Amino acid sequence: MIVIDKLTKAFGYYPVLRGIDLTVERGQFVGLLGPNGSGKTTLLRILAGLSKPTTGRVTIGGWQVPEEIAAVQRQIGIVSHLPLLYDTLTAEENLLFFARLYNLPTSERADRAHTMLKRVGLEKRSRDLVQTYSRGMQQRLAIARALLHDPAILFVDAPYTGLDQDASALLDELLREVTGITEGARTAIMTTHDLRRAYNLTSHIVILSRGKVGYYDTTATLSVNDLPQIYATTTGAAAA
Amino acid sequence: MNANKNEFRTPYWRVVGTIAWKDLRAEIRGREMVTSMMLFAAISVMIFSFALELDDQAQQETVSGVLWVTIAYAGTLGLGRSLSAEKDKGSLDALLIAPISRSALFYGKMLGNLLFTTAVGILMMALLTILFNINLFLPLLLLVVILGCLGFSATGTLVASMSVYARAREVLLPILLLPIVLPVIISATRSSVAIITELGTEDWLPWIQLLIFIDIGYMALAFFLFDFIVEE
């Protein structure tokens, strides 16, 4: 589904990604771990076509990114630590706006928006302005927005930033559902600093270290207690 | 590759309309931008009338200067907000990954800004008509206001989409924008003067033609340059 080949990215003189090779198959949920500055967010932005790679190749579903991004855009959705929503519009208006941008058929737009609002448990607040929402509700609405056009691939960048326990638990639940068996296997990549959460949610773990893939394995073969040790060795070894 | 690019994309004009409509909707809700622009414009007129203390004759000649200076400053105020609203909550990213052409995104934002700036321009026309006792509600002048605001929003949206990434962006925007937008302001002011003082066609027509020419030039330039601003 997603093939990354010798990808590098430099900001000015500072190399952020220094040769990433990674293949993500359909239905996999990859947890992208790594310390700050290891290039997690940059990698996701390149995959979403928001940032241009310096060298290397990325293909998504056989299409070149960023050259053929137009063909890929309907297949991807993003959730980030920012809500990516408009404060002075209601939840419903936000979703309808993006539904129009994605050119969903006029007859389906309202239905789709309501289905999604229900899906994330916000149907009762759908006519309230987004600025009155709590952080957790905004984040759930952000997921509804990202899934509005039913993309096959979801990029999730540090979604737990600023969420409390309960909101995080709700988000866990939601992410598990939208990427898991209930809705057909969606391919997803999520960056996070929370090792336990990554372990519980994802099918594969990738640890980035200084712009390279330092560790890659399926979550199933790992034990949750080993993960902190692996993380420390992977990121620590490069720093030494 | 280019040939089949468009089949994945949402139709161009639908995107332009949707984005402008979204800005309009948010503005009708929040009323932050137009309210502050209009208050600012009203206060500027007061300051001008105190500072200039004009007699009737001089008023006729200065009123278009007051009109355009105020539109430019009030417009700059609005532009800064229009673009920072997209950037600060990250919604610009959501727009950029949507299957839309980036120039459509630009023209959508531009159209929204055009509506707000023109609203301020029309308010100014009313205000100056009352306070300076000169009838500014002339069809030709309205045309000039729309054309001037068009040039202003085209350059303004382009420049503001750069300044929004800068430190001290509120300060940087007028510094970057006003010298670029000057040709628009000058030709709009000159044609306004000629229309208000009821000079002949040969006195305002060349300026309106120049204004249209500059508008088209800047809008075409923006079409090519906006892509490079939003990519990374």
Added chain:
Amino acid sequence: MEYSSQRTAWLTILTYVSIGLVIASAIMILAYARPEQVQGNAQKLFYIHLGTFFGSFVLFGAAVFAGIQYLRTRHNRWDDLGLASIEVGLIFSLVTIVSGAAWARPIWNTWWTWDPRLTTVAVMWLTYAAYLMLRAGIEDPDRRRRFAAVYGILAFSSVIFTVIIIRVRPDTIHPVAAGPTLSETDVTGAFDMTPRIVQTLLFSIFTYVLVSIIITWHRIRLENRAHQVQQRKVNLLMNT
């Protein structure tokens, strides 16, 4: 990215040639071209005035070319050219403005007047000063180069406006050096060109355009040095 010794030799030769040309043009201005009948020696400022204006015109034009090339190829050297030519262009147009003011004092009896030509030149200068402000305000180097290229192209509109203003505004008192004018008011300070004046003028323009290019070349080399230092710093940091 070391400079080949051949290029350095070329630059050295051209530097000496341009110093020689400046001296030669000074001699021509002072001794060869006779004082103009009405304006006397004040008219001699005109050679420098026009020479430096052409210099800055060429440089600002080069910045447009550099901007287009940068956006197409993303080679840093085009950004260096853009920055260098605008910096040097600012100095040259400052000389144009100052020499014009010094000339206007005896001829127009004022240092400065809000004539359309003078106003647009002042705005042109401020536009390019704003270019430097923009560069200073953007931290991410790639973004800074992109925005600088875009603004460098936009800023040229102020140059075009300066050139055409005296052809569309009939109320300027600024003399038009070449081409037709619409001027209805008395253009104060125009004079008849004798062959010697024309020869001296063409020679000065050639000289100052060459000088502007040579100084820009030196400025680019300085920028290259700065890049090398940066690059070494990064390499050092990355390898420790």
